[in-house]
Amino acid sequence: MEKRTLIIGDVHGCHKELKKLLKNVNADPSSDRIVFIGDLINKGPSSRAVWEIFRELDAVSIMGNHELSMLMLAEGKLHKHSKYFDKLRKEFGSEFDDFVEDVHNWPLWLEDHDLMMVHGGLVPGLHPDQTDPWHLVSIRTWDGKGHDLKNEKNPPWFDFYEGDDLVVFGHWAALGGLDRPKVIGLDTGCVYGGELTCLILPERKVVRVKALKQYAKIN
Numbered sequence: 546m547e548k549r550t551l552i553i554g555d556v557h558g559c560h561k562e563l564k565k566l567l568k569n570v571n572a573d574p575s576s577d578r579i580v581f582i583g584d585l586i587n588k589g590p591s592s593r594a595v596w597e598i599f600r601e602l603d604a605v606s607i608m609g610n611h612e613l614s615m616l617m618l619a620e621g622k623l624h625k626h627s628k629y630f631d632k633l634r635k636e637f638g639s640e641f642d643d644f645v646e647d648v649h650n651w652p653l654w655l656e657d658h659d660l661m662m663v664h665g666g667l668v669p670g671l672h673p674d675q676t677d678p679w680h681l682v683s684i685r686t687w688d689g690k691g692h693d694l695k696n697e698k699n700p701p702w703f704d705f706y707e708g709d710d711l712v713v714f715g716h717w718a719a720l721g722g723l724d725r726p727k728v729i730g731l732d733t734g735c736v737y738g739g740e741l742t743c744l745i746l747p748e749r750k751v752v753r754v755k756a757l758k759q760y761a762k763i764n
């Protein structure tokens with residue numbers, strides 16, 4: 546049997562729901578390839594518990610906007626106050642440096658045969674290696690220039706997508722998931738009281754678990 550690839554949507558600290566989802570799909574690190582689509586941290590109950598599960602699974606994760614901001618703050622490349630950053634430092638304590646080092650190695654996208662995984666999405670006409678990392682982790686809509694990536698008056702980035710790869714992304718909880726022949730959205734807003742989603746390839750099966758509660762307000 547072909548090895549399964551399990552791709553998990555935006556967890557945002559929802560460790561209980563993650564455990565349940567992994568159980569429901571019978572995730573097995575010795576036989577499954579397990580990929581997170583990014584934004585494992587912040588907003589929800591425990592970023593650290595999610596990271597610990599992630600490490601036990603020997604999984605890989607794509608960089609999310611929350612991880613990229615955290616890295617830039619940790620490396621002193623971004624100067625702004627972040628309540629998330631202070632909270633992460635406190636929560637991870639002596640493990641914080643290991644956590645940052647781990648995240649530092651996460652890819653901005655993963656391309657594998659006919660599969661492309663990215664947290665936000667693809668800028669029309671550009672391969673990810675030609676794209677600004679911030680755009681990859683945060684794009685929702687496309688204005689033709691890249692100045693405003695989340696104006697819902699503009700069309701979503703995936704309306705422009707004409708490639709052959711199956712693109713799997715997260716980041717856009719308000720969509721409630723997306724299922725098009727060549728584009729699958731996995732953020733179903735667990736931390737906002739929605740669901741946590743896992744896509745199983747190659748069968749293209751979607752498994753969801755309901756959030757135990759609403760942990761944050763959607764913005």
Ligand SMILES: [Mn+2]
Pocket residue numbers: 555584609610611664682715716717
């Ligand atoms: Mn995100």
